Amino acid sequence: MYGEPALSAGFESLPYVNVDAPKGGRVVMGETGSFDSLNPHQAKGSTPWQLRFVAYESLMGRNWDEPFGLYGLIAETIETAPDRSWVEFTLRDGVTFSDGTPLTVEDVMWSYETLGTIGHPRYLGTWSKVAKMEQTGDRKIKFTFNTDNPELALLIGMRPILKKAQFADVPFDQAGISVIPITTAPYVIDSYEAGRYVSLKRNENYWGKDLPLRRGTNNADELRMEFYGDESVMFEAFKAGELNAFRESNGQKWDTVYDFPAVQRGDVVKSEIPHQRPSGITGLAMNIRKAPFDDWRVREAMMLAFNFEFINTALNGGKQQRITSYFSNSMLSMDHGPATGKVLDYLNKYQDALLPGAIDGYDLPVSDGSERNRSNLRKAAALLEEAGWTVGPNGQLTDAEGAPFSFDILLRQGSSEVQGISDIFIKHLESLGIKATVTVVDAAQYTQRTDAFDYDMTYYRRGVSLSPGNEQYLYWGSEAAGTQGSYNMIGIQSAAVDGLIGDILQAQSNDDFVAATKALDRVLTTGRYVIPFYEWNVSWIAHDKHLKYPSKLPIYGDWIDFMPDVWWWEE
Known part of the structure; x- marks a missing residue:
């Protein structure tokens, strides 16, 4: 946004990942409440919040060790006017959806227009500032803005990309829980039971596993979210081993109730992860x-x-x-x-x-x-x-x-x-x-x-x-x-x-x-x-001893997809 990006051209990986992290294992976390949708980009329905971040990809990706710098993910190159009145993306060759079909410029343009017109309200504001979206080459898309707003050149690169053909017969804003969006992301929804659990499996054929933004990330074979009626039941499930990671938000509980046998044996580890981000x-x-x-x-x-x-x-x-x-x-x-x-x-x-x-x-x-x-x-x-x-x-x-x-x-x-x-x-x-x-x-x-x-x-x-x-x-x-x-x-x-x-x-x-x-x-x-209420300037995470995270932490700390994105399972 200001000055030069923190990572220079040709960087090998994000600065806070373990590039040698092994693949395998699973991360199982709990949530309270329920859900009746698997599409976080619709206006209707209640969706597991993690899906928006682990099950979808965009043209650009974040480095959580700098305030605001974006790097190519689906996009291979980015060009923009000096005043950022327009931005042009060139898509990488070889990007595929989880079903093996290639991503096209048409998919990207359909995703932007659909989300910007009938998608969740979070997308409507940015889309209203796009004067023109046009295909300018075999793998090129250009956005021209109708307002003087330098951040738009970055924001427009952060929209989730979906497969147009999947919604040919089912209107996007009417698709129910049985319609699982097909995306380009490293994880795909493998199974679910409405209101009970969602399981995502790592795509062994994920197209972008060797990208600098992806090295050392997406290491778990399975991400699973279990849903419970209240926090006390969820905590008992963690103690019983049904979950292998648990975020605590109460400081007194962190000091007093984490003395159950698995902690005493060392099978469950208590980790405190600080950050330098605003409290919100x-x-x-x-x-x-x-x-x-x-x-x-x-x-x-x-x-x-x-x-x-x-x-x-x-x-x-x-x-x-x-x-x-x-x-x-x-x-x-x-x-x-x-x-x-x-x-x-x-x-x-x-x-x-x-x-x-x-x-x-x-x-x-x-x-x-x-x-x-x-x-x-x-x-x-x-x-x-x-x-x-x-x-x-x-x-x-x-x-x-x-x-x-x-x-x-x-x-x-x-x-x-x-x-x-x-x-x-x-x-x-x-x-x-x-x-x-x-x-x-x-x-x-x-x-x-x-x-x-x-x-x-x-x-x-x-x-x-x-x-x-x-x-x-x-x-x-x-x-x-x-x-x-x-x-x-x-x-x-x-x-x-x-x-x-x-x-x-x-x-x-x-x-x-x-x-x-x-x-x-x-x-x-x-x-x-x-x-x-309280300010959480540190994350308290109790987890299975086999779940590890890097010793170098980004300035954002445990933020959005830090867990499970850069964690790994180590026997």
């Missing part, structure tokens, strides 16, 4: 499309009522740090205190759209750690009164028309830890006269309701990278707020957010890019949209 945001998101969360004062009151210090001690032994902003734990994180320099210059462009704290400085409320949290609750009560809420004779908070302050927290089945957090939060809200409830639904209902923005508050987790760009429009852009199924679950419609995303995309230097992102981080954080 994890917590309870408020739907600001409707009252009462359309008022920032109410949202700040929720922040004050959420007693993180007490919850952290009760559920995690106080081990985990809190997320302090959307890009915390990275160089892109907002500086606490008044804005200065280029960050202030960017913010000043959008003064009319800023909330208190964006320029002067803002920190999340901190309690004294006691369960009562009196000081913060008094501040919350004052803000609620200022917003028009008063306590009635029965102790319940009501608005000017006498309607009670009540809302529901929507959770997916299996979210036991989040439900525990929510239960404590609800008790604290009761002292303010607020009636909150928790509704737990299965994965299909959860997807249906969140796609339709049918919730008051819900669990929310959004990872962000060291190279934020166009995807930020999908996460928090005004246009996405009204698009059902979009990632803007909160409903943010802010001129400051939209403008700063544009500033990030138009940055002419790394300094401008960092300053614009820090400014965006301030605006998102002071929006009081999500009540943040």
Whole structure:
């Protein structure tokens, strides 16, 4: 994106892989919930999240040891205009689908147009910025853009490629779970049972196994995902040996419950994998499309009522740090205190759209750690009164028309830890006269309701990278707020957010890019949209002793496809 790629021409492999890793073995991991689709590129259905990354390929591939540099995968060469107003890809010769048929330019062009028009909403924004897609040679495709957006030349190379002929008789957006997309990826779906498991097998005839991007990767013979009703059942399955890898998210559990016989014998190993990527945001998101969360004062009151210090001690032994902003734990994180320099210059462009704290400085409320949290609750009560809420004779908070302050927290089945957090939060809200409830639904209902923005508050987790760009429009852009199924679950419609995303995309230097992102981080954080939970700046993975990973870690650490991509099985 800026300057030269980290890896020079002719590189032999990614810098964090073991090029001598043996092939074989299996990785079996668990998931809570269920699934009713195997196509993550459709708008409908609930899909195992891993499929999007392990079962599909794109023209370009990532090096997770640099913020944003792309290298040829299906594409052999890339040419682009100095201003990146167009980009042209030359496909590698010999690329084949898993059924042995050759990939063609027609397949690629069909994939782009299909995903960009009737695919998942995540693809629609980039496609709308393509003025023209054309075949310019036997293996060449050129994209010309209709907007000044330098990142598009990179983003357009990251779309999954599908086989056109497979959908000749079945419309892409209507294909059910029995239609397993045929792709060029190293793994193919071998077997599955809806809602129970998915098994992928390594394609022995995979066309790209000797590419620099692929050496030392995709080592396991089988990747298997088992689905369970809740986290406790899944953990028992791991202890019993049904799973051979398990990611832990609770620091207290990591220190206390991993003492079962397999760990004591050394058959199960506990690995801690740090990273240098942003925290992203994890917590309870408020739907600001409707009252009462359309008022920032109410949202700040929720922040004050959420007693993180007490919850952290009760559920995690106080081990985990809190997320302090959307890009915390990275160089892109907002500086606490008044804005200065280029960050202030960017913010000043959008003064009319800023909330208190964006320029002067803002920190999340901190309690004294006691369960009562009196000081913060008094501040919350004052803000609620200022917003028009008063306590009635029965102790319940009501608005000017006498309607009670009540809302529901929507959770997916299996979210036991989040439900525990929510239960404590609800008790604290009761002292303010607020009636909150928790509704737990299965994965299909959860997807249906969140796609339709049918919730008051819900669990929310959004990872962000060291190279934020166009995807930020999908996460928090005004246009996405009204698009059902979009990632803007909160409903943010802010001129400051939209403008700063544009500033990030138009940055002419790394300094401008960092300053614009820090400014965006301030605006998102002071929006009081999500009540943040813990910051995971290290991954805790318990795994079979035969599963190994490289000693050199990428800056992104355990990110997206790190496991199982660069792991291997060693007898």
